[in-house]
Amino acid sequence: MIVNDVKEILIGKEELNAKCRELGAMISKDYAGRDLVLVGILKGSVVFMTDLMKEITIPVMLDFMAVSSYGADTKSSGVVKIIKDLDMDVEGKSILIVEDIIDTGLTLGYLVEYLRARKASSIEIVCLLDKKERRKVEIPVKYRGFDVPDEFIIGYGIDYAERYRNLPYVASLKEEVYTK
Ligand SMILES: O=P(O)(O)OC[C@H]1O[C@H](OP(=O)(O)OP(=O)(O)O)[C@H](O)[C@@H]1O
Ligand code: HPA
Numbered sequence: 001m002i003v004n005d006v007k008e009i010l011i012g013k014e015e016l017n018a019k020c021r022e023l024g025a026m027i028s029k030d031y032a033g034r035d036l037v038l039v040g041i042l043k044g045s046v047v048f049m050t051d052l053m054k055e056i057t058i059p060v061m062l063d064f065m066a067v068s069s070y071g072a073d074t075k076s077s078g079v080v081k082i083i084k085d086l087d088m089d090v091e092g093k094s095i096l097i098v099e100d101i102i103d104t105g106l107t108l109g110y111l112v113e114y115l116r117a118r119k120a121s122s123i124e125i126v127c128l129l130d131k132k133e134r135r136k137v138e139i140p141v142k143y144r145g146f147d148v149p150d151e152f153i154i155g156y157g158i159d160y161a162e163r164y165r166n167l168p169y170v171a172s173l174k175e176e177v178y179t180k
């Protein structure tokens with residue numbers, strides 16, 4: 001059972017739902033009257049994206065990018081690989097990148113620079129979790145959910161070696177799982 005590998009539940013279902021409602025209300029107010037495109041960063045953002053978009057009350061368009069830098073490791077490789085690009089032409093539209101976690105900041109730093117060439121009217125970030133202690137690149141985050149400690153995080157879409165994404169809460173992973 002995957003729950004046996006959980007060290008500690010850090011953020012429960014109710015807290016996650018309440019945060020999505022709060023962020024959804026802010027985004028709905030701030031982006032009213034604009035062409036908003038939510039860009040989910042696969043795969044980690046899928047659960048957050050799904051819950052967040054249901055709390056947004058203005059029209060939104062969805063697109064996804066897939067990037068990977070962690071693979072089956074607990075440390076970033078430092079090389080951000082784009083596996084899937086945007087499908088949509090975002091010129092003149094307001095991009096809101098939906099991300100699950102910022103750790104070193106390398107993924108979002110690379111993505112924001114990469115997306116600049118698409119001539120969107122704005123590029124902002126909503127990120128559920130922030131592991132501030134490990135930051136290597138400063139990232140301007142417009143909407144932030146929770147701070148998390150410097151532990152390996154799993155659940156609510158977030159994986160270790162592709163597992164644990166289906167846990168309904170945010171948790172830390174037992175060290176023995178990735179050090180053995
Ligand atoms: O701030 P950073 O140190 O760059 O780390 C954050 C990124 O790492 C994870 O993605 P991962 O590469 O594991 O891909 P995944 O979303 O498919 O799991 C996570 O979903 C973020 O996109
Ligand atoms: O703590 C984490 N867990 C899973 N994926 C991650 N990518 C960056 N940090 C993490």
Ligand SMILES: [Mg+2]
Nearest residue numbers: 044070071159
């Ligand atoms: Mg991952």
